[in-house]
Amino acid sequence: MVAVLVKIFGIENIEIAEDVVQDALVSALETWKFRGIPDNPKAWLYRTARNKAIDIIRRKKHSKTIDFSDPERKLLTSEYTLSSTMDNFWKEEYIQDDFLAMMYACCHPDISPENQITFILKSLCGFSTKEVAKSFLTSEDTISKRIYRTKEYFRKHQIRPEIPYPEEITSKTSVVLNTIYLIFNEGYNSTHNDQLIRKDIISQALWLCKSLLDVELTQLPEVYALMALMLFHTARLDSRINDQGELILLSDQDRTSWNKELIAQGSRYLNQSAFGESLSTYHLEAAIAYKHCVADSYDNTDWKEILKYYDLLLKIKKDPIVSLNRCLVILELYGAEKALGTIQSIGEDHKLLEKYYLYYSILGEIYERLMKPTIAIEYYEKAIKLTQSDPEKRLLKHKMSKILN
Amino acid sequence: MKEFLMLIRGGQDKYQSVSANDMQKHMEHWQEWMAGLANEDKLVGGQPLANEGNTLTGNGKTVTDRPFAEGKELVGGYLLIKASSLKEATEIAKGCPSFEYDCSVEVREIAPVG
Numbered sequence: 001m002v003a004v005l006v007k008i009f010g011i012e013n014i015e016i017a018e019d020v021v022q023d024a025l026v027s028a029l030e031t032w033k034f035r036g037i038p039d040n041p042k043a044w045l046y047r048t049a050r051n052k053a054i055d056i057i058r059r060k061k062h063s064k065t066i067d068f069s070d071p072e073r074k075l076l077t078s079e080y081t082l083s084s085t086m087d088n089f090w091k092e093e094y095i096q097d098d099f100l101a102m103m104y105a106c107c108h109p110d111i112s113p114e115n116q117i118t119f120i121l122k123s124l125c126g127f128s129t130k131e132v133a134k135s136f137l138t139s140e141d142t143i144s145k146r147i148y149r150t151k152e153y154f155r156k157h158q159i160r161p162e163i164p165y166p167e168e169i170t171s172k173t174s175v176v177l178n179t180i181y182l183i184f185n186e187g188y189n190s191t192h193n194d195q196l197i198r199k200d201i202i203s204q205a206l207w208l209c210k211s212l213l214d215v216e217l218t219q220l221p222e223v224y225a226l227m228a229l230m231l232f233h234t235a236r237l238d239s240r241i242n243d244q245g246e247l248i249l250l251s252d253q254d255r256t257s258w259n260k261e262l263i264a265q266g267s268r269y270l271n272q273s274a275f276g277e278s279l280s281t282y283h284l285e286a287a288i289a290y291k292h293c294v295a296d297s298y299d300n301t302d303w304k305e306i307l308k309y310y311d312l313l314l315k316i317k318k319d320p321i322v323s324l325n326r327c328l329v330i331l332e333l334y335g336a337e338k339a340l341g342t343i344q345s346i347g348e349d350h351k352l353l354e355k356y357y358l359y360y361s362i363l364g365e366i367y368e369r370l371m372k373p374t375i376a377i378e379y380y381e382k383a384i385k386l387t388q389s390d391p392e393k394r395l396l397k398h399k400m401s402k403i404l405n
Numbered sequence: 406m407k408e409f410l411m412l413i414r415g416g417q418d419k420y421q422s423v424s425a426n427d428m429q430k431h432m433e434h435w436q437e438w439m440a441g442l443a444n445e446d447k448l449v450g451g452q453p454l455a456n457e458g459n460t461l462t463g464n465g466k467t468v469t470d471r472p473f474a475e476g477k478e479l480v481g482g483y484l485l486i487k488a489s490s491l492k493e494a495t496e497i498a499k500g501c502p503s504f505e506y507d508c509s510v511e512v513r514e515i516a517p518v519g
Contacts, residue, residue: 071443075436079452080482084429084436 001049002123003098003161008053008076008089010067011105012155014123014147016056024049050090054082099124100215101161103208107176108159111150116179117186118146125204135186135201163217170278173218177226177282180208184230188237189389195241202237206230224273225282231266232289235259247391251298263293284313303333320346324358331362336369357386361396373403408449408515409494411484415477416506417456434502442486447497451484481508485515 001024005017027048028041038044057076060066068077075081088094106119114136121127121135129147133140153159164172187201209227212218239253270286288309295301310326313319323346331339343362346353353359364379380400384393423431442448460473472479482503488494491514498510 071440071446071448074443074448075439078439078450080432080435081439084432085440088436 001045002126003102004089004095005049005053006102006123007098007161008073008086009056010073011102011159011161012151013065014151016065017123020049020052020056023052046090050086054086057082057086096211096215097163098161099211100218101163103176103211104164104172105154105159105161106150107172107179108153109175110157111153113179113182115146115150117183118143119150120179120183120208121204122147124208135197166217169217170220173212173220173223176212177209177222180205181226181230181282183208184233188233199237202230202234206234221273221276221278222280222282224269225280225286228266228270228273229282229286229289231262231269232286232293235262235266235293241391245391247395249395250292255296258293266290266293279312279316281313281316284309284316301332303329307333320353320356321358324353324356324362327362328365331366331369336366340366340370355386357383357392359383360386364396364399368399368403377403406487406489407494409486409488409491410513410515411451411486411494411498411501412480412511412513413482413484413501413503414474414480414509414511416481416503416508417479418476419506420481431502431505434505438500438502441500442497447487449485449487451482451486453482454480456481477509 001021002014002017005020006014009016024045028045032038032041057066061068061077066073068074072085075085102124103120106123107116111119118132118136121132122129127135129140129143133143136143184202184205187198187205206227209223209230212223213227235258236253238259239255239257240248242248266286267290270290273283273286288306291302291306291309307326307329310322310329313322314326324343327339327343327346330342339362343359343366360379360383364376364383367373367376367379377400380396384396387393387396420428439448439451456472456479458472460469460471461467462469474480484501486494486497488497491512494512494514498512501508501510503510
């Protein structure tokens, strides 16, 4: 609903759109309390929101808040055309388009990722400022500032929500996918102790990706691949953290608790992703996640196949995190000596690697297996200093105490 | 580009007797026609008028509680449009949906004064 209203009032007036939705919901609750829920609650809500939007247009016709220079909006200023123009905005077949268009507008490459995410959660996922702040563990003030800056950007550059032309769809969708994956990781990796909040964010990311798959234009291979990847991760969500909020390593996770239905869904999407020319990083990450999902134990994991995927990933993009994760595969496949050689020969700037806690945590692991506990502990300590996440810190401390005993 | 005023007269009686469905269709015709004008950047604005009103005469001292004209003469709405000539404005006016209600449309150029 917000997406439709944003199209009516302009993206810079998102707060008017939100007010209308809120008013419509309040009216619904008040009316339905006495008369019961109508046969078609959605239509009732749309109708109510439509009428409230008409009231606002009449009231603000002469104010400068809304830009009526656009031909379609101009028709809102005449009583000859206000009502039917408004009806056109609410046609079912446009509503889905508006939603997608809004998603593309939010993912404008010049808007910073955290602002993109904030705006998407606020305008498309129906999060309140307070909820967004809670999800990111920051203050409402910070979130309000992010929204303000994004709105100012839209106003200044006169950005209108639009579905990209077919020739731009791949490049623009890749920004959207990146943002969806960031939202997902916010839920998946976040240090949040509240499982409900994490699951809510994850389900929003899945829903956003699904809405791209509902439209033919955006049924691209990489969209299917990301959907598969997120489902494979989600399937393992519950086994990843125990009741005390402690992280559980993949090797120690209870594989029977992995959600088979989600893994099956993910496999279907992964199969669907296998068309066209493009082999995206999502394809490879999904393939890796799939191999983990179908292994009946940690030891029986198909590490060789996984190593191939990592090699391909590095061919597409040199990414230090990928290089580091690849070392873990080498560690499982060929042992600590080889892994040490691999980590030392990573072509990246070692100064950059030294910023990652993962770098030290892997070195710790390697030296632990090489039976050099003192060096291992040193590296674990460095890793602890570099991570912000409390569960990660506890996990590393746990590893250290195991060595010491 | 010059500006022209279209004064739409009459049609009120017929308008009040039609079904809701026909009315809706009629409003959709307005929508289509005006959208065309707006897209060509020829629409300045315009509104339908209520039937009630007051008329002031005698140097503003006498107020009659109804519009001066009646029936076919009663102004029911106006439109301001942009056109290069009276001829073009007249052509545009020919598409006005008000003719479905037997209205008359008067096209007048906005006069530059001074």
